[in-house]
Ligand SMILES: Nc1ncnc2c1ncn2[C@@H]1O[C@H](COP(=O)(O)OP(=O)(O)OP(=O)(O)O)[C@@H](O)[C@H]1O
């Protein structure tokens with residue numbers, strides 16, 4: 001097990017280099033002047049372009065430039081992001097926790113309701129419960145995320161005023177940037193509790209509701225389907241029949257026997273969805289003005305902020321490898337037949 | 342003096358619903374099983390052996406319907422029981438083991454968990470006590486090192502070992518009846534013999550009645566007191582084992598025995614019964630075996646013979662029609 005984890009972590013640098021080198025090659029399609037101009041704000045300094053180019057060695061061979069970037073990355077310096085107006089590393093540290101928070105809450109909702117609805121839909125196959133769940137999940141599939149997001153915003157912010165956009169309220173902003181608020185983890189949901197600021201916790205959580213629900217719907221629809229078909233398949237297996245023949249209670253047969261097997265594909269799907277959420281909540285973060293990493297990535301891409309793009313992709317690559325590793329470990333907890341070697 | 346039977350099956354009919362059409366696969370089966378006796382149910386693939394066994398405990402797949410009949414266990418009709426009554430009988434009074442032992446165990450639960458939950462579904466005992474009993478049971482069915490094996494998963498067991506576990510589970514509550522559906526078919530020959538030996542020993546020790554389902558007449562001969570021959574969902578012949586193997590009455594049974602003997606004599610040429618078993622769903626008006634029967638007459642393909650009693654035997658064949666009958 002430990003050897004497996006180490007082996008997989010050794011793979012990490014390879015993936016990181018692969019992803020970033022490809023992107024680096026692409027950025028070379030831009031002329032050195034264009035790349036330099038990103039760092040030149042003032043029109044009067046346009047004459048200084050050559051200076052910037054030579055200072056940063058933008059005319060050097062690709063490999064040399066890439067090597068220089070990599071060396072800095074190893075030192076922890078991801079460069080400066082003009083689009084975020086701060087170092088890339090700082091931007092990630094600031095925006096990533098908010099996105100992880102959103103992704104975790106979303107996945108908790110997706111897995112909990114997806115497994116519950118999917119399983120009961122399978123158990124009550126072709127009865128009204130099943131029909132209802134299938135209708136809801138088809139609806140979830142076909143509703144574009146931005147339409148749902150805007151609808152929710154209109155109703156719950158515009159009409160009812162229950163929730164508001166953004167990451168937190170103005171009062172929370174004052175508290176968390178005050179001197180007495182200590183940052184332990186960067187995750188506001190956790191830090192607020194550690195600081196004993198329960199109102200901040202509630203405020204942050206309430207700002208998570210609308211984006212999380214919006215993100216949920218599509219993933220939820222898929223999750224319900226996977227759980228339903230997986231459960232139907234398991235319920236038809238022979239061990240279920242022999243569990244009944246042993247005189248077990250029906251709920252033992254369904255949840256303990258079939259359920260534990262049916263959940264296995266759900267883990268794969270959930271980890272894929274989770275990793276995708278980490279890199280791809282762009283639309284929702286934009287609609288709800290949520291201060292997450294997706295917005296940072298989009299801004300960087302729009303403004304050809306090369307350091308920002310590279311840093312963002314590097315982060316996604318790392319999350320991808322680590323996320324997959326975690327899901328592999330989770331697997332072994334559920335399925336004894338899987339041994340990580 | 343006749344003992345009252347522990348299980349009585351009366352005119353059991355089972356059909357599958359397919360595209361708004363009922364396909365009768367068990368066409369009225371009746372027999373009774375006495376305490377401590379072994380009844381072999383023999384038949385070719387598709388003759389309805391498994392469906393009949395599942396029907397006894399209402400374990401049929403959703404597409405199947407029990408369209409008639411009764412299954413009386415100690416006088417109680419199992420087909421009219423509530424779900425909870427049925428649950429209390431399953432596993433505790435009537436246990437069942439299946440053809441594919443590896444698929445019959447849950448892959449993600451340990452063997453111990455599966456044994457313990459069986460015990461605890463029927464008896465209020467602590468986990469520790471159940472675990473102790475489980476170890477005893479594994480030991481009893483000949484699994485070496487039972488304390489250690491208890492925490493292992495089914496995939497760590499061979500097919501034969503899985504079937505031993507299934508037997509341990511079936512015997513856990515000392516049932517009155519054990520239904521064994523081709524318990525050795527999926528195993529290789531040496532293991533088959535061991536499992537059969539084990540079943541026979543335990544049957545005698547516990548005094549259980551056994552319904553032993555098989556397509557292999559040799560196995561039936563090795564274990565059974567009575568034999569019931571099933572063909573196309575109908576009982577063709579039922580007789581005490583010694584009678585059936587020495588004086589088979591039905592041409593189908595004779596054919597089956599003929600092919601069996603020739604195999605044991607290792608002849609080159611294997612005289613199988615010509616033709617194929619009936620395609621279920623198109624029940625012929627007459628005897629289902631008539632198309633393959635060398636002695637069939639006009640009457641055989643037109644009218645289904647009833648079961649004629651001949652001493653302690655029953656046979657469904659016009660050739661055995663008692664003389665002087667009004668038919
Ligand atoms: N799930 C099912 N759906 C539809 N028909 C079925 C189903 N299970 C069994 N049958 C039909 O019921 C009939 C009897 O099948 P059954 O499984 O009882 O045969 P069997 O005697 O046990 O054969 P085998 O030796 O192959 O196990 C067959 O014609 C089969 O096609």
Ligand SMILES: [Mg+2]
Pocket residue numbers: 390391392522523
């Ligand atoms: Mg069968």
